[in-house]
Amino acid sequence: MATELKRTELIFREDIDHSALIRKIMKMGKDSFITELIESGLKGRGGAGFPTGLKWKIVKEDPNPVKYIICNADEGEPGTFKDKEILEKASEKVIWGMALAAYITGAKEGYIYIRAEYKYLSTKLKIAIDRMESHIRTLGINFKLGLIFGAGAYICGEETALIQSMEGRRGEPTNKPPYPVNKGYLDRPTVVNNVETFVNAMIIADIGAEEYRKLGTKASQGSKLFSISGDCSKEGVFELEMGMTVQQFVDEFGDGDTKAVQVGGASGFCVPRKEFKNTIIGFEGVPTGGSMKVFNSSRSMYNILENYLIFFEEESCGQCTPCRVGTQQLLHGIRAVKRKEKPKIYLDELLRLAYTMKYASKCGLGRSVGNAFRSIIENFREEIVY
Amino acid sequence: MISNNEEFISQLADKYGRNRESLLPMLQEVMDQFYYLNEDCMITIAKELDISTADVYGTASFYSFLDTNEQGKHVIRVCQTIICDMKRKEDIIDAITELIGIKPGETTHDGKFSLHYTNCLGACHKGPAMLINDEPYTELTPEKVKDILVSYMKK
Ligand code: SF4
Numbered sequence: 269m270a271t272e273l274k275r276t277e278l279i280f281r282e283d284i285d286h287s288a289l290i291r292k293i294m295k296m297g298k299d300s301f302i303t304e305l306i307e308s309g310l311k312g313r314g315g316a317g318f319p320t321g322l323k324w325k326i327v328k329e330d331p332n333p334v335k336y337i338i339c340n341a342d343e344g345e346p347g348t349f350k351d352k353e354i355l356e357k358a359s360e361k362v363i364w365g366m367a368l369a370a371y372i373t374g375a376k377e378g379y380i381y382i383r384a385e386y387k388y389l390s391t392k393l394k395i396a397i398d399r400m401e402s403h404i405r406t407l408g409i410n411f412k413l414g415l416i417f418g419a420g421a422y423i424c425g426e427e428t429a430l431i432q433s434m435e436g437r438r439g440e441p442t443n444k445p446p447y448p449v450n451k452g453y454l455d456r457p458t459v460v461n462n463v464e465t466f467v468n469a470m471i472i473a474d475i476g477a478e479e480y481r482k483l484g485t486k487a488s489q490g491s492k493l494f495s496i497s498g499d500c501s502k503e504g505v506f507e508l509e510m511g512m513t514v515q516q517f518v519d520e521f522g523d524g525d526t527k528a529v530q531v532g533g534a535s536g537f538c539v540p541r542k543e544f545k546n547t548i549i550g551f552e553g554v555p556t557g558g559s560m561k562v563f564n565s566s567r568s569m570y571n572i573l574e575n576y577l578i579f580f581e582e583e584s585c586g587q588c589t590p591c592r593v594g595t596q597q598l599l600h601g602i603r604a605v606k607r608k609e610k611p612k613i614y615l616d617e618l619l620r621l622a623y624t625m626k627y628a629s630k631c632g633l634g635r636s637v638g639n640a641f642r643s644i645i646e647n648f649r650e651e652i653v654y
Numbered sequence: 655m656i657s658n659n660e661e662f663i664s665q666l667a668d669k670y671g672r673n674r675e676s677l678l679p680m681l682q683e684v685m686d687q688f689y690y691l692n693e694d695c696m697i698t699i700a701k702e703l704d705i706s707t708a709d710v711y712g713t714a715s716f717y718s719f720l721d722t723n724e725q726g727k728h729v730i731r732v733c734q735t736i737i738c739d740m741k742r743k744e745d746i747i748d749a750i751t752e753l754i755g756i757k758p759g760e761t762t763h764d765g766k767f768s769l770h771y772t773n774c775l776g777a778c779h780k781g782p783a784m785l786i787n788d789e790p791y792t793e794l795t796p797e798k799v800k801d802i803l804v805s806y807m808k809k
């Protein structure tokens with residue numbers, strides 16, 4: 269018997285009076301709300317998982333008079349579309365969540381960095397921004413919010429690359445430290461959070477840390493939006509609690525013939541059928557930015573891996589050698605094995621290369637190419653070779 | 655023509671400010687106006703922002719939506735990433751090629767259309783998906799794509 273998945277309906281709830289919520293937080297006090305946010309256990313929803321409360325606290329305590337709030341809406345991980353859905357259906361909550369962050373940290377300016385592919389949303393967003401700005405002024409808070417568009421570069425979803433891009437440069441990641449919280453946009457302390465994270469901050473402002481913690485598991489609090497696509501009984505965006513097993517997920521969303529589930533996009537992990545039962549979706553198992561791609565047994569895992577590698581090879585910013593050359597070599601390598609130009613043990617050499625990339629690459633892109641690569645090669649070796 | 659460009663760029667610099675942060679929005683407006691970044695505009699932008707032309711070109715060439723060679727008036731970008739691939743994006747490409755005679759990477763002779771592959775558009779659940787200029791189109795079929803293109807031919 270399949271166990272019922274726990275669903276929640278917080279993110280798209282419509283009956284929230286945002287300005288009343290801000291007034292409530294103003295009464296509560298900045299420090300108390302930060303404590304609340306930390307206690308809620310909210311971690312960044314972009315996938316990296318840094319505690320949001322801590323991030324806001326660091327920026328709040330910085331004496332620098334100029335600070336920025338940035339919403340990372342550069343969603344680009346293959347198989348991820350939940351931020352777009354939020355911006356389409358609950359943009360107010362994102363914008364007010366940013367205003368809340370501005371109030372707490374003392375920032376007066378903010379930007380939504382949105383990928384060029386979502387430019388069609390801009391008219392709607394601008395209207396919502398104007399409305400928020402005039403509302404929040406009546407509460408005595410000055411916060412100006414602007415829209416900045418990306419220009420077709422996946423890597424700009426990495427926060428330091430995003431900042432470079434906002435500053436008018438190539439979107440190449442920079443070393444951390446310095447972290448954006450200390451030295452971000454134009455070298456000022458900057459909160460960079462994902463679209464979904466700002467919404468969650470508003471939810472916590474509304475229901476409080478205690479209620480929020482009841483959702484999900486100890487390591488993965490709250491509910492999470494999942495972008496579900498592929499060979500499914502139903503596709504789309506679903507709000508589920510974290511901490512379910514892949515098996516539970518497949519029972520609900522699979523088409524009855526699921527061979528593998530890619531959790532966390534192209535840079536995530538491929539979970540094969542035999543692991544469904546003992547793999548938990550969440551920070552304690554396979555972490556995810558929310559992308560779940562479902563493959564049934566008609567799919568060639570070789571094609572899937574090749575498609576991912578083409579993606580990474582194109583999207584690598586090319587700045588560091590392990591990633592620039594590594595992505596090319598992995599792609600050429602599996603093609604050579606498929607064409608029998610290389611023996612199948614060559615795959616082990618490629619696995620070592622993927623391992624090196626994990627440790628020698630400068631940013632998350634190069635470091636995570638090996639996730640899908642290893643999990644596909646290890647579980648579906650025959651499909652790659654024959 | 656050249657003085658026209660200069661005036662246009664100078665207006666953009668007035669609008670966005672003469673600092674490095676204005677570079678991307680200015681390039682994006684040039685794209686909207688001319689469908690690609692001509693050399694002239696890049697040189698003028700460099701002057702206005704007081705940075706080197708190489709810097710402007712170097713930044714522009716990083717981004718796949720900023721083109722430094724001529725593009726058609728309507729740029730079609732078909733998603734090539736895995737879910738759209740599984741949902742037969744090739745049929746969509748074939749239908750486009752059949753109708754307007756260009757393959758990915760090419761521009762029609764009349765300068766009306768360019769066709770490109772692009773990466774995940776965030777519409778996987780409604781794939782196959784494509785973008786024409788800023789407008790997304792989803793759940794495509796070869797028939798649907800033809801109707802859409804015909805509507806752009808009239809624009
Ligand atoms: S790991 Fe890849 S994407 Fe990241 S900085 Fe290096 S080359 Fe660029």
Ligand code: FES
Pocket residue numbers: 346347348733734735736737738739773774775776777778779781782783
């Ligand atoms: S794979 Fe085509 S839109 Fe995501």
